[in-house]
Amino acid sequence: MYSVFFGEEKDDHHEVSTDLVKLTETLENISEEDTQGFFTYLEKIYERFLVAKNHFIQRPFRNASDFYTPAMIRQGLKLKTFGSADRFISKYIKDERLKHMISFQTLYIGISPFQGPSLYTIIPMIEMLYGVWFIKGGMHTMATSMERLFKELGGRVHYNTNVDEIVIHNQQAKGIRVNGEVINSDFVMCNADFPYAMKTLVKDTVAKGKYTDKKIDSMKYSCSCFIMYLGMDRKYDDVKNVHNFVFSDDLRKNLDDIFSGERLEDPSFYVYIGSKMDADLAPEGKDGLYILVPVPELSTSKDQWDEETIAYYRNHVLQSLAKMEPFKSVEDEIVSESYMTPIDFRDKFNAYNGACFGLRPTLTQSNHLRPQSKAKNCENLYFTGSSTHPGAGVPIVLLSAKIATEELLLDDRGTQATS
Secondary structure: OEEEEEOOOOOEEEEEOOOHHHHHHHHHHHOHHHHHHHHHHHHHHHHHHHHHHHHHHOOOOOOHHHOOOHHHHHHHHHHOOOOEHHHHHHOOOOOHHHHHHOOHHHHHHOOOOOOOEHHHHHHHHHHHHHOOOOOOOOHHHHHHHHHHHHHHOOOOOOOOOOEEEEEEEOOEEEEEEEOOEEEEOOOEEEOOOHHHHHHHHOOOHHHHOOOOHHHHHHOOEOOEEEEEEEEEOOOOOOOOOOEEEEOOOOHHHHHHHHHHOOOOOOOOEEEEOHHHOOHHHOOOOOOEEEEEEEEOOOOOOOOOOOHHHHHHHHHHHHHHHOOOHHHOOHHHHEEEEEEEOHHHHHHHHOOHHHOOOOEOOOHHHOHHHOOOOEOOOOEOEEEOOOOOOOOOOHHHHHHHHHHHHHHHHHHHHOOOOOO
């Protein structure tokens, strides 16, 4: 599935596989006691995963009463969500490297394993048991395929068209306003980031409900990302995997600094080499490197994200990579480079505070306490995306779209949509 690199010289590395024999060998080379603990962790978290999947993740909470029922509370208690992800894993695994290997995945949804609820350790379990999958052409293929399906079903796509407002009368969504023109519709499905939508697109104060501007500003947001897109003048055949994680010497400090807004002294980062699986993603004989560094979101960040900040993180990443044998000349091998910063996520995609993963999935911002698909104070208005229930991450965001669609169908048909 992926490689992980530890140590100041990044010479301590391990391959993490879904192949049980290879995985066991990797784990036992670290610690036999922790290998036993790892399989116990898998058993325990799989039990919770089934509860979450069947009772929480795949359903909406249109009303608070949908959550506060004796049956739901019984299921909720089975999730044992009050401890952190790190604390839960530490009950079964002691080696810090192994703990990092199966806890950092909470960053996939923008929260630290030291702060995130223990339930989010289902992410590495899902990878282990269901695999990591690759789409030929990368995520762009997924986007264009969904667009093609949408058009085949009769949809029309309008590009380069900024929506100014969701038009609301008498607590009913009536359409949208674009360049001063009102486009009427029976329903409005909004996939802009929920905090941005409530603060910018929903101007009717009654329709906002509790999500006032002050409330939006006070909510907790996920981390952001600094992304480097590097075109390289060679192929990296000595790198085994498409997915590679390079860890800071002090991951706890690294993560604490991300969520307190500090400049990162020793950032951890992720290196994706999609051209290892799909040669069409780079010119012949060359590779492209996508490097992602989790960084603070803009409301907490002490950095200005100017050229100096970009150069700071660029240099740290390249110096760290150069300690690894396959990348020892990495800076000299770059033939093209571009970047995305938290400012780009804010300005290009309306991610509130540049937080790539939307609202942070804390206990008080999850399940029924997270923004729901159906607007609470406005009819015919629906939301989907990472800041809505059930949360962030590509599979979960797609699930939010499914839930939002079913909520709309429920209102349109007057009967419960079937899954």
